[in-house]
Amino acid sequence: MIATRDAYGEALAELGGENDKIVVLDADLSGSTKTGVFAKKFPNRFFNMGIAEANMVGTAAGLAAVGKVPFLSTFAIFAAGRGWEQIRQSVAYPKANVKIVATHGGVTVGEDGGSHQSVEDVAIMRAIPNMTVIVPADGEETKGAIRAVAAYKGPVYVRLGRNKVPSVFPAGHKFEIGKGVVVVPGTDLTFITTGLMTAAAVTAAEKLKAEGISARVLHIGTIKPLDKELVLQAAQETGAIVTAEEHSVVGGLGGAVAEYLGEACPTLMKRVGVYDRFGTSGKSDELLKYFGLNAETLIEEAREIVSRKK
Amino acid sequence: MKEKIADLEEKARRLRVAIVKTLHKSQSGHTGGSLSAIDMVCALYFHKMRHNPAEPAWDGRDRFVLSKGHAAPALYVTLAECGYFPAEDLMMLRRLGSHLQGHPDSKGTPGVDVCTGSLGQGLSMANGMALGLKLDGKENRVYAVLGDGELQEGQIWEAAMAAAHYKSDNLCALIDSNGLQIDGDVSKVMNVSSISDKFKAFGWNAIEIDGHDMGQIVAALDQAEAHKGAPTAIVAKTVKGKGVHLFENKASYHGVTPNDEELPEALRCLGCCD
Known part of the structure; x- marks a missing residue:
């Protein structure tokens, strides 16, 4: 850490x-x-x-x-x-x-x-x-x-x-501008995440595995330019996308993915983030929970979106 | 020296003619502030600054920042006269596809080092250049031309504070104090006087001059270079639209160009018969 x-x-x-x-x-x-x-x-x-x-x-x-x-x-x-x-x-x-x-x-x-x-x-x-x-x-x-x-x-x-x-990447991880990384493979849905939400998505994916849901985690370290190839692949291969970021759902990673997929490959989608509101005082772990920026929210959203897939 | 001053005055007259012709052709752009600043820009490019039009990115060059970017025509005609690009380019000012954008754009115009136009930002960039050049132990100087209305921007004073704090004596700001801005008299819109007292209070060396007196401009630039330990502000009293009585001291000519009727008279004022 x-x-x-x-x-x-x-x-x-x-x-x-x-x-x-x-x-x-x-x-x-x-x-x-x-x-x-x-x-x-x-x-x-x-x-x-x-x-x-x-x-x-x-x-x-x-x-x-x-x-x-x-x-x-x-x-x-x-x-x-x-x-x-x-x-x-x-x-x-x-x-x-x-x-x-x-x-x-x-x-x-x-x-x-x-x-x-x-x-x-x-x-x-x-x-x-x-x-x-x-x-x-x-x-x-x-x-x-x-x-x-x-x-x-x-x-x-x-x-x-x-x-x-929490650490997501091993020591010496090489960063390439504009390239996303599939941190966890999966087929039922993809968590497209950035920042500290990627670690939360990894935790969520592990727990979902136990209930038979295979969640991919695609980490987007570069929000602009977006790695369209991996995002499109995720949409086509898993058919459901849950984005997550410690940021407003307006205009951030969720916005970028929605803009792109809306034109390239309309897909079932849910954006996890801060819903068009300001922050507030509190301890940071309390705030992450308060705004639903944690693995629990991702698990719920994953179940929900998978159930919507026919 | 007397001859040099006379040469610069003649150069400035020719540059004024080029400004009027350029703006008449473009029918868009800022006449008044270009004509008020041109004597100082002329003295910098044809007397004071070390630069090489054949090699715009020459490492040994002094740097110029037109913080009042709307006076772009003054800079463009000067760069063309120096030979940075063909004079014909001036006729494409503000046209789609032209490198001569409405406000200076370093991406396209040879001899332009930074993008300006949004007022208040140029002095910060000039000081950044000054700091970088000093860090490299270079003697090069940085000159920034600011408007008096522009001094209403708070960022100017952030930059003034920083330049004095870092003792950027390789930085010289020239304030084109023509006393007018879009909505009228600077003193009525938002009074900025005393400009030299303000710069002095921020720790600068300040020199007040007549911004159309070539001898005073040249002397002030020399004094600025000789002053060590603090940046210098040359506060130049100027006349908006200087040289063409039709445009002089008229706030309405801030962003208005000469029309077909005004052109012959404007050129006549500038001693131009063609």
């Missing part, structure tokens, strides 16, 4: 030693986003921009324009929310080589409450042309993803979480 933000801090500091073009910007949250690890190792290449996210995004774009590979971090709500128009104009429109790595995505921010729980960031980042959107499932995938985005030329949004999450 490791938090994806911790894996990020570690990976970034490691990459910093390999590539001196990497620079890092933070907006007064380097202890929480874990960019502080890089800052300690490479103080010259770390810029604390203070509590001023719009300027941080623009500064990163300028650094990219002179050949640097900037990673900027803050909480998802501020990175994607406060910085949206700057990300659109100064980063995505010119295809600037800026990596936005947002931590504290979703409701597991916990006690800070709805003001700090970003449930829309994936939707609003995904809507921007030229943008790549990545939501890793665990620490290992995060490390691979950070390495992959550093090597990729162009704007990327990576969404990480605050809390320790």
Whole structure:
């Protein structure tokens, strides 16, 4: 168990030693986003921009324009929310080589409450042309993803979480941008999941097996561009899709899959996520239960959707 | 030096003619703010900045950011005059398929390093460039042209704070203070004065000049370069629509182009007989 933000801090500091073009910007949250690890190792290449996210995004774009590979971090709500128009104009429109790595995505921010729980960031980042959107499932995938985005030329949004999450992938897992991974094979339905919901889907699939339901788990680490091949295969081969994400059901992974399958292969579908509402204060495990973001919900939805298949 | 100033003044006159002709052809674009900024843009490209039109991505170049991106015609005519692209391209301004977009687009236009147009964002990018160049131990300088109305954007002051904090003395902001914005007088829409006091309060070196006096522009750019330990803001008092009395000091000419009737008179004002 490791938090994806911790894996990020570690990976970034490691990459910093390999590539001196990497620079890092933070907006007064380097202890929480874990960019502080890089800052300690490479103080010259770390810029604390203070509590001023719009300027941080623009500064990163300028650094990219002179050949640097900037990673900027803050909480998802501020990175994607406060910085949206700057990300659109100064980063995505010119295809600037800026990596936005947002931590504290979703409701597991916990006690800070709805003001700090970003449930829309994936939707609003995904809507921007030229943008790549990545939501890793665990620490290992995060490390691979950070390495992959550093090597990729162009704007990327990576969404990480605050809390320790169960491991899904083995050590040394190689991340490929735009490629989904079938974590569990199955034939009766497919859980298409991202972030911490992938681990929940693996648990759900194991339990469903005991009742004779064969659930596939397709992890989508890159929400944009979506791995259409594996999504289509899942729809055609299992005939029922349950998406799950720690995000609004509007515009996130569920939205992306629904948009695609609605045109390519209309399929029985259910989206598990936050139903068009804001978050609230509480402990993160309580909140996951409160919003139905757990294996129990996935099991129920799986039973329901399989029963609807004729 | 006197001769150099006279050369720059003549260059600026020719660039004004090109702006008027370009905007007459496009029938879309921003006349007033292009004419108010052109003397400074001219001094930068034909006097101050190190750059190489034959190699737009030359590593040794100084950087330019047109934060008030709607003055794109001023930048485009200058780049064309330098030879970054053929002057004929100007006649395609704002047309479908043209690299000369309504606002500067680094993806298509040689010599344009960043995308601007949404006001308030250019100074942040300029400071990012300045920080990156310093990190590499390079001497290159970064120049950003801002509008006075644009200073109403909060991001400008975030960037001003950061540039002073990081002692970006390789950064120079030129404020084209023409006193007008779309809805009228800047002082009436949302007063931003005193601009130089504000920049000074943020830790900048500030110089006030007449933005149409080529001698003052050149001297201020030299002073900015000589000033160490802090970025410099050149606050240039300008006239919107400068050079063509039909357009001068008229907020209505912010986003309006010369029509067929106005063109001959505009060109006559600029000492152009063709």
